[in-house]
Amino acid sequence: MNLINTQEYSLSQLFSNPYRKIIIPDFQRDYCWGDKTHGENKTDIISGFLDTLIDEFNNNRYSDVLLGKIDVYQQPLNHIYLTDGQQRLTSLYLLLGMLYRIENNEEQKQKIKHCLITDYEEPHLQYAVRESTVFFLKDLILDFCLEKKSLLNDKYSNAKQEELINNEETLIAYTIKNQLWYFNEYDQDPSVISMLLTLSAIEKKKDALLVEGFSSFVLDKLKIQYYDVQNKKHGEERFVIINTTGKNLTVSENIKPILLANIQNIDFSKQWENRENYFWKNRNINENIADNGVNDFLTWCFQIIGQQDEINLIKQAKQRLKEKKNEQYLLEIQSLFNALNQLIKYLTDKKFQTQFQFINDNEEVKDIINLRNLSSEKQHNILLPLLSFISKFQDAKEETYLFLRRLRKNYFDFKWNDRNNNYVDWRYILQMIEGSNNIEQLLQFDITITPITLIQNINLNIWFNEEEKIKLKLYTHRVNIEHWEDHESFMGDLSFLFKVHAVNMDNTVIPIINSDMPIDFENLKREFNNYQSIIGLISNCKNAVQNIPLANMFRLFRLFIGCNKVGHIYKTTRGQFEGVLFSNLNREHFSKIEFLKLLKNTDLLTSCITFIKNRIKEDDIFNLEIFTVDKFIKAWLTLKVFYANEKNTILSFYDANDTGVSAYIDKDRNRLVNTEEFSLSNSICGFAVQSGFGAGNYVHYTNDTQWCNADIIDTPFSAIAYKEKDRTFEQIKQNNDTINYIINTLIG
Structure with missing residues (x-):
């Protein structure tokens, strides 16, 4: 709320x-x-x-x-x-x-x-x-x-x-x-x-x-x-x-009489009244005055014109009056108000709405009330540049849409840490709009041709970078490019896809893309489709049923290449257990050369299996004589994935309350039967729990209805009784037979 x-x-x-x-x-x-x-x-x-x-x-x-x-x-x-x-x-x-x-x-x-x-x-x-x-x-x-x-x-x-x-x-x-x-x-x-x-x-x-x-x-x-x-x-x-006078500020302190002081043109007063009427008609449901809407809009205007964040409306208005620039300022305010109305009209178009939904966490944005409710980051990075652009270029709907797409990319450069080095501050973008004569010049803005003023302590990254230059070369494929840009992982930036295309299978480092690199568009399309299909198996677990073996194996692949790491669980006390978010889809795969190479293959499942089997041998993953939680959990999940694929069942996507698959650091606390030595057959992984009600931290295992099911992570592989008092050495031996079958027959 x-x-x-x-x-x-x-x-x-x-x-x-x-x-x-x-x-x-x-x-x-x-x-x-x-x-x-x-x-x-x-x-x-x-x-x-x-x-x-x-x-x-x-x-x-x-x-x-x-x-x-x-x-x-x-x-x-x-x-x-x-x-x-x-x-x-x-x-x-x-x-x-x-x-x-x-x-x-x-x-x-x-x-x-x-x-x-x-x-x-x-x-x-x-x-x-x-x-x-x-x-x-x-x-x-x-x-x-x-x-x-x-x-x-x-x-x-x-x-x-x-x-x-x-x-x-x-x-x-x-x-x-x-x-x-x-x-x-x-x-x-x-x-x-x-x-x-x-x-x-x-x-x-x-x-x-x-x-x-x-x-x-x-x-x-x-x-x-x-x-x-x-x-x-x-x-x-x-x-x-x-805390000095005991008095609160009042609503009567507003900038209307300041900016309209000494103004002879009655149109400015009418425009002001029209704006007040507009924000009265378009107020939030619980607002009984127009002031909040007017103040929001005037804040946007002052931020755009002054190209700064922290704005004192009263102080700024008084300064304009003192400089005798209030008439000029009123003209700019009205131009931005016209731009706001134009943007509202554009938002009736589905493609504009779609872009705003991407930006606004899938929440619909269709009117001034929705725009006012955007976070300050979204207002700064999207709304203010849009209003400035529309105010300058006026009735240019298609150009505005192209600019919105570019702003969408820049916003996610800001939002996603792995893309921060591409982000261009919104105040620089406002300068770029001022220095551009058309949409092409703006999208390809070059500070070596049209310099802009640097802002103290704010980096200026490259706006028209190598990735943008490659997309410009592929302009004849614009429909495909825009479709790829709209993928939830990319949100405008296809750098990763171009790196996949450029990677040499013998390379051990991620390539640096440049606009001169050759592009085979059909191969590029296949690489995108590979990405979309394999990521889709995790991003929406309902999709996993479309390819059960790959949905299981790709999660294991991500574990082995380090996308999800075994370690301390931030929600729990250190020193007792460690775990990993096995089914959590983060953005770590963008920085992994192994993942780039995977997407070059035509058979994703075989490629995943081959890579994992090689890592199993290299790391001697089933040898737990020297015990670490990392090795134990990897061995456990490897067995679980291959066994689930044997049974053609989706391994559970459950990751607990973001605590993940976990095991005790003291290996003996992971035993199924305390009277027998620790081994893979006499052990179990579960999910970490931090109790806030006196029970302490512990690793939890599944209930009796799920016990020994192949699709459940926190349960043995076979024959082990649910209640600890009923477990026997013979059951451990039978569990060991199943594990050996998985290792020797399924993994090889």
Whole structure:
């Protein structure tokens, strides 16, 4: 759910987005509500705040309660920086952590958990004020609130425990300070100190909070007004004003009277009113004024004209008035508004919509509201250059489409790390538009012919590079080229495909393409089709049934060439086990010479098998006398793939919660029968689990209904009983016979 300016949201709406982080920026002061030196009459503010919540629950539990507003700016998407309201929101977040510990209803606990941590197990609330606060809050939520550890540690003496029980204010603080993750430096952090006092205050009122329905009331009935101040600079200015005068900025501060000052031409006033009417008619569903739309559009205009990111609209407008350039500026604004309307018309064309869907994560973009909801990166890299281009070249639909395709490529150069060295900053592109007379000159822009101004600390990469030059040579095949560019792996850049075409089967390094290289178009087409077919078997596992043997074998091929590496699983504690995302399709294959060579072959399956068998021999993969998790998992998955192909079944695409196929570093912990020596026949791989609820980290294996199925990764190959107590040496021998059959007959 996108948060809409000036709307009221519950805590569950603010926090439960699985990707959203609410961040206390570095210019904020420390958290202080738990500190008695900051409250009235030298009492902590948090106790009075909690009493208010308890009273509201007792008296108005079924009604919404507005707790004021928060000022924020969002950049990038789902990273919300708090410029006002941090004390209140932090207190509520700590309250949620404590409510999770004491809540008895499991369904309600899960709702609270979603408000505490993201899908990546990061706290929804993060402090950038001080590094120690960041780590403390993360450890507090993940390892204390969610782990639900016992209140008192056994190392306390009976006398000390009794002292703590009689001193409720310090009980929680002592318990937290006794955790293994609590560092001494936290004692010097004012925010941490105040948070501990707040937790003590909450603990003190635990009986009043344990009432049935209170946690639901906190999650769903407490409302906060969301106010977006647009960007960091405005947020900092707002913070200074709020914390010096106590007053908020008002909507009346706008640039209309500034830019229209001393303007005699009445058309400019009419144009302004028309734009306001337009944004009123095309406002977001929950907006009751046109101001937000007008401000968004004017921000785009100032960014395009000034060719800069951080824009203070008021300051810029005053500067134009001072320079007596406001009339010229109004002309440019109207031209860009006309361009915006033209772009909206273009978006009725399916091919324009398709390109925007590529850019916008398959979300439809068809009107001004959708354009306003684009992330700042997408607005900068796509929308602003498009508006500038249309404003200059006006009614040039086909040329605009070609430029959109080129911008789409540049956006993914920005988005994908392996292509960053091709990315051209949007501010340079705006200069290129200014310096071009037509679409051909723009797409082939050469800074040696038309110089542009360098931007400090911003690299200028080559816009019309060797890959673009090769595609220009292949212009007669434009239909095919555009189809290839639209593949989800390429998004405009065919460099990899040209490298496949150029690779020599004897080479050990990836070739560097150049525009003089010869191209056999039919071979190039075959190489693309090879790529599309083999990647499609993994990118959409439903496609795997179209070629079961290759779908299984190609995943193993990627493992052996290092696209997916066995190692530490970032979501789990180090030192116990390692694993690999066997079915995860990343972009590592673009950097592997073995993959380039594979695509040159006419028989992909045979080529994969031949390569894998050679690697098995080279690495002596089934010899586990010197045990490593890497070798064990590769041996295990090799057996699984060849056995699944023998049974003509798709090996499971399950990769757990992004923990992958895993095994214990201590080889004996991987045994099926603990009384027998470790071996391939007396071992098993599974999927790693990190429990946040006291069970610890472990490797999990499949259930009894899937046990010994050929398509399941985390199960033996044959004859082993599901329950450990029922397993025997004879079963291990039978499992060994199956493994030997796979090695000797199927692998050879």
